[in-house]
Amino acid sequence: MKVELISFTPEPEKLVATAARLCYSSRGVSEILADMDPEEMKKLINLLLSMGHESPLEHITFTFAIEGVSRVLSHQLVRHRIASYSQKSQRYVDEGNFSYIVPPSISGKEKALNRYHECMATLQKAYDELCELVPREDARYLLPNACETKLVCTFNARSLFNFFSLRCCNRAQWEIRGLALEMRAKVREVAPIIFNHAGPSCETEGVCHEGSYSCGRAPNN
Amino acid sequence: MKVELISFTPEPEKLVATAARLCYSSRGVSEILADMDPEEMKKLINLLLSMGHESPLEHITFTFAIEGVSRVLSHQLVRHRIASYSQKSQRYVDEGNFSYIVPPSISGKEKALNRYHECMATLQKAYDELCELVPREDARYLLPNACETKLVCTFNARSLFNFFSLRCCNRAQWEIRGLALEMRAKVREVAPIIFNHAGPSCETEGVCHEGSYSCGRAPNN
Amino acid sequence: MKVELISFTPEPEKLVATAARLCYSSRGVSEILADMDPEEMKKLINLLLSMGHESPLEHITFTFAIEGVSRVLSHQLVRHRIASYSQKSQRYVDEGNFSYIVPPSISGKEKALNRYHECMATLQKAYDELCELVPREDARYLLPNACETKLVCTFNARSLFNFFSLRCCNRAQWEIRGLALEMRAKVREVAPIIFNHAGPSCETEGVCHEGSYSCGRAPNN
Amino acid sequence: MKVELISFTPEPEKLVATAARLCYSSRGVSEILADMDPEEMKKLINLLLSMGHESPLEHITFTFAIEGVSRVLSHQLVRHRIASYSQKSQRYVDEGNFSYIVPPSISGKEKALNRYHECMATLQKAYDELCELVPREDARYLLPNACETKLVCTFNARSLFNFFSLRCCNRAQWEIRGLALEMRAKVREVAPIIFNHAGPSCETEGVCHEGSYSCGRAPNN
Structure with missing residues (x-):
């Protein structure tokens, strides 16, 4: 995974x-x-955020270039609707020799990893063959969730607060959690006062809302 | 593909x-x-829509149950942000013995179809094996775009106008175009005056905005 | 103030x-x-809402007719952006003989009330005179915030949860608080399981986020 | 009216x-x-916009400081929901000695203007008196639409395209049209290739959608 903060409000x-x-x-x-x-700026921002007055956060936006992530991740990511996305098209771009993401649980188990690589090789071959017979946009029905994709996305800071509260949580799926942690690290470099307030409720409020699914890091509310 | 209009504003x-x-x-x-x-109602609605005054359309919403579609489709669908989605989770629901979508271009060519079915069988087998070794949410990285998914989604009529203008177009990808045509047929049954105005610009304005990619059904503007 | 629930998802x-x-x-x-x-329905909804999984709430919408409210209120109301509004136009509709809202603090003090009524009569007269000299849409620059307006608005249940959490709070401005309480009472009649969970955080979580401005109904978090 | 572009995406x-x-x-x-x-940048942007592919425009945002405008204007402005606003509060900020906007049709007619100024003086006096008797947030019910307000607002470029198409039109109300023209002039200085494409349909497509209300600048479609 490669995450860059390529632009943001000065x-x-x-x-x-x-x-x-x-x-x-x-x-x-x-x-x-x-x-x-x-x-004054610091005091004001800390006061705002301690009271949950998040609307001024909308005036600032952050644009990320995200590469080396799967379509499992991108399908989850674009569910965050208060954000803007440009994603590499599988319809128009050839996926001959596609890259793919390997989950850590798989790379950590030789038997699983071999099976996984074998499967990907089969798919790559089948995709290339199908591209000879049918339009590329149909051959791609074979491509796996693991297939690497690239996106540029822009969030305002309020929407990032929501994103980090959900996706930095230990219960989030590992790949999007990895992305969220990277994104948060990047924005903390350029807006530390604001983004020190951002994260899952165990960090920001000292309580957990996940009920019986809690990781136990903070007590349930 | 199975599309039902399961609820709408009376x-x-x-x-x-x-x-x-x-x-x-x-x-x-x-x-x-x-x-x-x-x-009066008919005259008023026709006047509104001929002048592009779409905001009153937002007061009415339509909820669809969509089944038998691929994750190619769902990934495109959820890019329409002014709408609400509940989708079957691949993270939590077992995909043992998954169904999959076959593009018409593939089902129409025996050689392609055989290769496709063969691949799907390999993937099913590999998925089942991986599920024994790693968490289901990681095994799913193998699953293909073709994998069947189900959604419930709700759009207001204004957002449907935008959806139909883009996705009923001959240039839209075949699967989501099929969905859009189905959805339009369903809402035309219950709100015909309104949705007779909905469709691609070749139908509604007699012009095409697709430039050199136009299907030729209407002249470029 | 007159609030009617004129339509909702069956x-x-x-x-x-x-x-x-x-x-x-x-x-x-x-x-x-x-x-x-x-x-099962009841158990499922209670589980969802106790864990803050609000997205399925978006599938249901509620349409209100609101009359007898001021433009102070409507200006605040339309700041809730995840909702749809149709409002009586001061630009196109004549405000000859306009109605106006009287704040309780004013109606409770004779001296204030007399001054208020007197002012409104002056404004009414001046508006009528200006309408003879300039376009109605410019005469209305004289009209007071108190001027009565009418709206039809549609919210989905998730957006209503946000609205009620902010506007049913004792710290909210009295007029929009009155509206929010009325709207909540109406939707509780038709979706009681869901909307029993809706309100300010003192009611739903037993804590207050208003810091030193708290009304004291619940301890600060 | 004073409009400044105080920040934008580099x-x-x-x-x-x-x-x-x-x-x-x-x-x-x-x-x-x-x-x-x-x-290449210029060619690509011109191609995108000629085909109506507006989604990449969402990655860039523009923040304006707007002063010397009426609450007629701000009430219309905040109806544009894909934007972010921070507005001076009449609830918390004292409006003693308030400024007010004078419509050109009024300033151009002595009789109307005298009546208008007279009315504003009466309102100012009554507001001050009421503030002694009741809370400021209730005294403001007297304040006129003409009352000056200030806002900071942030739009992405796609939402600005929509805003300019509606509000730069000759049929738009004069005050918000003045604002829209100012805002467009400002963003054309920093993103000329993009914003040369932005405006009412008479300018961008050579047709008018206002039906029988058209100003006649372009033929009806």
């Missing part, structure tokens, strides 16, 4: 604090922007 | 017409509802 | 339970629908 | 072109980004 924390301040001020925006010092 | 066209009328009237809602006769 | 709780069940079942939708008995 | 056109290219390429994102030259 000075993201300053913008969030400015937008939040505007709601409760009679001053103009340029004045608020000019006067926003780092200390 | 008297959908009357509700759309009432909401639209409210915007330009000083009368109350109950009065407008009581006075709405079929002739 | 058998809403059965649909939610069916959609939720589908995710974890290899059975078909018609079979699940046919087998869904009231006891 | 190199917006390059990002859009890169995301679009990814869908049809087997190359990785960094390679595409590195190879994207201005000529």
Whole structure:
């Protein structure tokens, strides 16, 4: 998996604090922007987020390039609807010699791994043969979930909070959890005050909502 | 493919017409509802839609049960973000003895079809074996795009207009196009005045926006 | 204020339970629908909501006719973006002899009330005069926030959960709080199992997130 | 009215072109980004937009500070739901000595203007008096639509396309049309290739959809 933060709103924390301040001020925006010092910004953001006032977070967006992930992952990812996606098309792009993701549980067991590689080789061969007989967009019905895909996606910070609360959880499926942790690490580098508040409820509130499925890291609420 | 309209807003066209009328009237809602006769309703809806005023369409929703479709289709379908989905989980539900979709181009060519069935049998066997060695949620990385899935989805009529304009087009991928045509046929039974306006731009405006990829059914704009 | 539930998805709780069940079942939708008995439905919905799995709630929608509310309220209401609105237009509909909302704090104080009525009479007169001189859509710049408006709005149940959590709170502004309580009472009549779970966090989780602004009904988290 | 573009995605056109290219390429994102030259970028964007492929536009966002506008405008503006808003609160911020917007049709007619100013003075006085008697959040029920407000709002480029198509139209209400034209001018400075495609259908397609209400600038379709 390769995750890069390829673009984001400049000075993201300053913008969030400015937008939040505007709601409760009679001053103009340029004045608020000019006067926003780092200390006030930090206090304001921490206050906002401790009270769950997340709407100013929507003003800042983060664009990620994601490669080396499976279509298991992409199918889950695009279920997050408050986000924008551009994904490599299996309909138009040839998958001759496709790459594929190997789950750690499989790579850790020789017997499973051999069977897996063998299967992928069979599929690759069958895909190439079918491409001779039928349109590529139909040959791809053979391709496995494991098939590597690439995406560019853009989330605003509020939607990222939701994403991290669900997908950084120990109960999330391992591949998308790995992605979520990577994405969170990247945005913490550029907006640490904000994203230190982001994560599953065991980290942010000290309680778990997973009921009897809990990993036990925090007590159930 | 099996598509059923399992639920929808009662008297959908009357509700759309009432909401639209409210915007330009000083009368109350109950009065407008009581006075709405079929002739006025029809004229009002046709006027609205000819002018592209689609917002009153959002008040009515349609819920479909969709079965016998591939994960090629479901991955495309859930890209329509103004809609709600519940999909059978490959993570939690055993795919032992899975069903799979066969593209018409493949079923029409014996050589291709034999190769396809053979591959599916190999995958089924490998999936079952892997399930003994690793968690089911990892074994599924082997499963093909063709694997059958089931969904319940709900769209409002405005989002359906967008869906039909894109997916009833001859250029759409055959499987999702088949679904879109089925869904349109179902909603036309219960809201004919509205959904007679829904379809690709060649049908609704007499022009095509697909440029050099056009099927030629209508001239390019 | 007059709030009516003018339309909603038939058998809403059965649909939610069916959609939720589908995710974890290899059975078909018609079979699940046919087998869904009231006891199972209730248990399933309570389990879902106790774990915060709200997505199946999106399949059911509720349409309200709202009259006798101010434009203070409507401006706040339409900030809830996951919902659909049709509102009486001040641009196109004449506001000669407009009705207006009186806040309880004003109706409870004679001096304030007299001043308020006096002002409204002045505005009404000035609006009528301006309508003779300039387009109605410009005369309306004079009209007060108190001016009565009417709307039809449609929310899905998940969006209603969010709305009720924010607007049934004692800290919410009195007019929209009154609306939220009315709307909740209406939907509790037709989907009691679901909407018994809906409300501010003091009711649903026994904690308050309003920090130092808390009304004190539940301890801060 | 004062409109400033206070933040936007860096190199917006390059990002859009890169995301679009990814869908049809087997190359990785960094390679595409590195190879994207201005000529190719321009051709690609023009091709996308001529075919109505707007989804890559969602990756770039634009944040505006808007001041000196009325609550007539803000109530219309926030109806655009695919956008994020932070608005000065009339509930929490004192409106003593409020500013107000004067429609051109009123400022152009002495008699109307005098009446208007007179009314505003009366309202200001009554508001101040009511603030002594009741909470500020209730006194504001007196405040007129004309009352000045401030907002920070963020749109992605696709949502801006929709906004400009509706609100740059000659039929749009004058104040929000003025805002839309200003916003379009600002984004054309930083993303000219993209936003030269944005506007009402008379400009972008050479046809009008307003039916008998058309201004006549382009023929009805």
